[in-house]
Amino acid sequence: MSFSSKEVWHEFSKNKIGLAGIGILVILFAMSAVAVLTIPIESFKEWNDPSSWLTFPKSALPAWVNYFLSEKMPEHMILQNPQVASQNVGDIFLTSNIFVVNYSYDKFPSDFIYEYTAKYAGSPLLQIWVTRPDGKEFQLISTSLPQSKIETSYHGFIFSTDDSMMKNIRKNKDSFMFPIDSLLAQDIVFSKTGQNNVLNGYYFFKVNLYNVNSKSNLETSKFILGGKVYGLMGTDELRRNLTVGLLWGTPLALFIGITVAIGSVVIGLVYGVFAGYKGKKTDESLMRFNDIIYAMPALPLLIILAVTIGNSIFLIVGFLVLFGWVGIAKVSRSMALQIKTFQYVEASKIMGQKDYKIIFKHIIPQLLPYAFASIAISVPAAITTEAGLSFLGLGDPTFPTWGQILHDANTYGAAARGLWWWILPPGIMIAVTGLAFVFIGHAMDVIVNPRLKR
Amino acid sequence: MKMSFKRFVIKRAVTMFGVLMATLLITIALVGSNMDAILNQSVAIDVQKQVTDDKHLVSTFKNPQDLEAYIENQKQKRIAALGLDKPWYYPPKLGLSMYKILTLDFGHAKFLTSDTGSSDVKDIILEKMPRTILLFTTATLIISLIGIFLGALSGSKINSKLDKMTSTFAIISSSFPVWWIGMLMIFVFAFVYQIFPARATPLIPVTDPGYIGSLLYHMALPLITLVLIGFGSWAYLVRNFIVGIMQEDFVTAKRAAGISEKKIIYTHALKNAAPPIITVLALSLSGSLGGAIITEAVFDWPGMGRLYYEAINVLDLPVIIGETYVLTAFFLVSIFLADVLYGYFDPRVRKG
Numbered sequence: 001m002s003f004s005s006k007e008v009w010h011e012f013s014k015n016k017i018g019l020a021g022i023g024i025l026v027i028l029f030a031m032s033a034v035a036v037l038t039i040p041i042e043s044f045k046e047w048n049d050p051s052s053w054l055t056f057p058k059s060a061l062p063a064w065v066n067y068f069l070s071e072k073m074p075e076h077m078i079l080q081n082p083q084v085a086s087q088n089v090g091d092i093f094l095t096s097n098i099f100v101v102n103y104s105y106d107k108f109p110s111d112f113i114y115e116y117t118a119k120y121a122g123s124p125l126l127q128i129w130v131t132r133p134d135g136k137e138f139q140l141i142s143t144s145l146p147q148s149k150i151e152t153s154y155h156g157f158i159f160s161t162d163d164s165m166m167k168n169i170r171k172n173k174d175s176f177m178f179p180i181d182s183l184l185a186q187d188i189v190f191s192k193t194g195q196n197n198v199l200n201g202y203y204f205f206k207v208n209l210y211n212v213n214s215k216s217n218l219e220t221s222k223f224i225l226g227g228k229v230y231g232l233m234g235t236d237e238l239r240r241n242l243t244v245g246l247l248w249g250t251p252l253a254l255f256i257g258i259t260v261a262i263g264s265v266v267i268g269l270v271y272g273v274f275a276g277y278k279g280k281k282t283d284e285s286l287m288r289f290n291d292i293i294y295a296m297p298a299l300p301l302l303i304i305l306a307v308t309i310g311n312s313i314f315l316i317v318g319f320l321v322l323f324g325w326v327g328i329a330k331v332s333r334s335m336a337l338q339i340k341t342f343q344y345v346e347a348s349k350i351m352g353q354k355d356y357k358i359i360f361k362h363i364i365p366q367l368l369p370y371a372f373a374s375i376a377i378s379v380p381a382a383i384t385t386e387a388g389l390s391f392l393g394l395g396d397p398t399f400p401t402w403g404q405i406l407h408d409a410n411t412y413g414a415a416a417r418g419l420w421w422w423i424l425p426p427g428i429m430i431a432v433t434g435l436a437f438v439f440i441g442h443a444m445d446v447i448v449n450p451r452l453k454r
Numbered sequence: 455m456k457m458s459f460k461r462f463v464i465k466r467a468v469t470m471f472g473v474l475m476a477t478l479l480i481t482i483a484l485v486g487s488n489m490d491a492i493l494n495q496s497v498a499i500d501v502q503k504q505v506t507d508d509k510h511l512v513s514t515f516k517n518p519q520d521l522e523a524y525i526e527n528q529k530q531k532r533i534a535a536l537g538l539d540k541p542w543y544y545p546p547k548l549g550l551s552m553y554k555i556l557t558l559d560f561g562h563a564k565f566l567t568s569d570t571g572s573s574d575v576k577d578i579i580l581e582k583m584p585r586t587i588l589l590f591t592t593a594t595l596i597i598s599l600i601g602i603f604l605g606a607l608s609g610s611k612i613n614s615k616l617d618k619m620t621s622t623f624a625i626i627s628s629s630f631p632v633w634w635i636g637m638l639m640i641f642v643f644a645f646v647y648q649i650f651p652a653r654a655t656p657l658i659p660v661t662d663p664g665y666i667g668s669l670l671y672h673m674a675l676p677l678i679t680l681v682l683i684g685f686g687s688w689a690y691l692v693r694n695f696i697v698g699i700m701q702e703d704f705v706t707a708k709r710a711a712g713i714s715e716k717k718i719i720y721t722h723a724l725k726n727a728a729p730p731i732i733t734v735l736a737l738s739l740s741g742s743l744g745g746a747i748i749t750e751a752v753f754d755w756p757g758m759g760r761l762y763y764e765a766i767n768v769l770d771l772p773v774i775i776g777e778t779y780v781l782t783a784f785f786l787v788s789i790f791l792a793d794v795l796y797g798y799f800d801p802r803v804r805k806g
Contacts, residue, residue, distance in 0.1 A: 295473040296473060297785040304484050307769065406637070418646070423638065430630070438625060
């Protein structure tokens with residue numbers, strides 16, 4: 001009944017489904033490696049910090065959808081190197097930055113944001129103007145920065161949803177031949193005057209910073225034209241880059257799945273074999289306890305545990321192990337009952353071998369193939385259960401798992417609003433990861449089972 | 455070591471009751487101290503308000519220290535009267551809370567109310583229960599009917615195209631979380647094709663005569679989802695039972711006697727596969743109830759699962775305890791039924 005690893009691999013390599021599972025798993029591990037190597041660990045914390053995603057577009061489709069569309073969606077543009085000019089007239093100092101963009105898409109941008117860090121003393125005035133391809137010039141905003149007596153650095157954002165910007169733009173309603181009162185800023189600024197379609201061509205965004213008595217500077221100055229498409233996987237309602245979230249989810253799912261599976265199988269194996277080997281009263285009481293855990297409703301209890309004790313990822317792994325080992329213990333017990341009647345086990349018992357030595361040296365090694373198959377089969381359940389808990393909002397909030405991405409998607413009603421790129425990829429990743437282990441487990445079952453039946 | 459059927463049933467019943475008690479004990483252990491803390495707070499606020507509202511009483515105190523002392527004294531009295539000064543594991547208190555829960559006296563909810571406005575946890579749960587049972591029993595029945603038919607069909611034609619498709623569909627469909635398929639269904643049938651509502655809670659009040667009709671219409675999408683994701687594994691299971699039975703001697707004998715293959719499958723083989731099928735039916739009913747928490751949350755179906763989800767969100771502990779008890783009881787009753795049915799049909803199970 002012994003298995004050499006060569007033999008197992010030989011049989012495994014004949015199983016196409018098993019190889020497919022290994023193939024998927026290799027890809028998933030490669031993705032995890034990419035995630036771990038390219039994305040710094042500390043940035044985990046940024047996932048739930050809205051301010052770190054401000055310069056990303058909101059609910060943008062994946063960039064590749066443009067290949068399938070006749071009307072091209074705008075990509076996300078961050079204009080960074082403006083033409084800088086400064087002059088002074090008497091006491092008044094003026095610094096101006098001019099951003100030029102050739103807007104060639106068929107759809108309006110999703111929004112626009114100006115991000116700046118101004119270094120000044122006093123209370124300078126910030127104005128933004130846009131000059132359109134048709135020569136029309138609109139003032140977008142005119143605002144003064146907070147008063148400061150000493151020289152200071154002020155970091156701020158101006159959003160296209162700003163109320164005063166809307167008011168300024170609506171002042172130009174005579175230029176347009178259609179009502180603009182209910183339109184958003186970007187749908188007016190980038191629109192033709194005849195009808196509400198995109199006006200292509202060069203746009204000049206001019207940022208003027210006026211200050212009295214002293215010169216002020218714009219140290220960082222970025223003009224962001226929010227895209228309607230972004231990156232490989234798009235972004236969500238909170239502007240987070242879903243590519244990053246999905247990549248991060250891979251090592252997390254593998255960690256949760258594999259740790260829970262190994263933990264459950266090791267505990268179940270030792271518990272079951274011990275009960276089966278000892279027999280009598282020990283067996284009876286251990287199996288009663290096993291029955292009780294087996295019949296407990298796992299999900300409600302997991303929920304209560306997560307609510308009351310805590311929801312760190314390690315605790316959740318522990319909770320999942322708590323309910324995961326029982327089935328394996330049952331099977332290992334019945335296998336141990338068989339093995340302990342083998343002559344060599346009885347022989348070593350008569351020779352005075354200690355119980356734990358018999359269990360770990362003679363019985364458990366016999367069950368290893370079964371253990372590996374069970375590890376593979378337990379992984380998908382662990383991953384989907386964790387995803388379910390995260391989906392209910394009970395997962396570890398510091399780590400973006402796939403379940404958590406889906407939780408956010410559900411909270412923002414992504415399904416009813418048609419944000420398919422927010423829903424499809426995480427679910428497919430959960431299923432594909434599960435399937436990889438199901439395939440591997442299935443292939444190992446085929447190898448393991450006929451021999452155990454002997 | 456065979457035992458009589460009666461002994462087997464009694465033994466299982468005792469185990470199940472033990473499980474129910476253990477689950478309750480764990481629940482109380484986990485939420486008990488939290489609940490006491492919350493109750494303590496509300497007692498403190500109540501007493502403070504009562505005393506300060508009573509102008510006459512306040513005027514009898516000469517200085518604020520006396521008033522403070524009086525309020526503190528009143529609080530301690532009230533807390534002692536309610537048994538809140540004792541920890542949750544204080545035996546008489548624990549016994550009392552267990553007894554109350556066993557007799558379905560869950561107390562009053564902190565935040566949630568039933569549609570009719572009652573805050574009694576029992577009323578809330580009893581109001582939601584029929585809807586959960588309606589959805590999940592209907593789904594399980596449809597799933598098992600499709601599954602038994604499809605399973606028998608593919609079991610009769612092993613390795614045919616249909617058989618392979620059924621197995622593939624079963625493996626793939628069981629890898630997707632039901633709630634994720636639910637989100638996709640909402641996307642397809644509530645956004646792309648606007649056939650069904652995205653939220654499964656009817657907008658008209660319960661008292662309206664059209665409520666039942668509206669509820670059934672809102673039930674369509676969750677029902678379709680549950681059936682879609684569920685029948686594959688059922689068919690696969692039934693297929694495997696049938697394949698096993700078709701290899702047995704009595705089937706070979708029937709074949710030799712010239713009975714048609716179709717008749718063997720639909721009468722003899724299915725009849726022999728009935729006990730495990732009934733068992734799995736009972737088990738999957740209970741299993742689906744556990745899954746109801748997430749499924750109902752996705753579809754916003756106004757049943758016990760969504761109630762649980764809401765209770766977690768606002769940490770309404772009396773509701774959480776009541777729901778855990780009811781869900782556990784449901785779960786155990788169906789496991790018990792499955793066990794007993796199996797033991798009845800297959801005496802081999804009854805061995806110690």
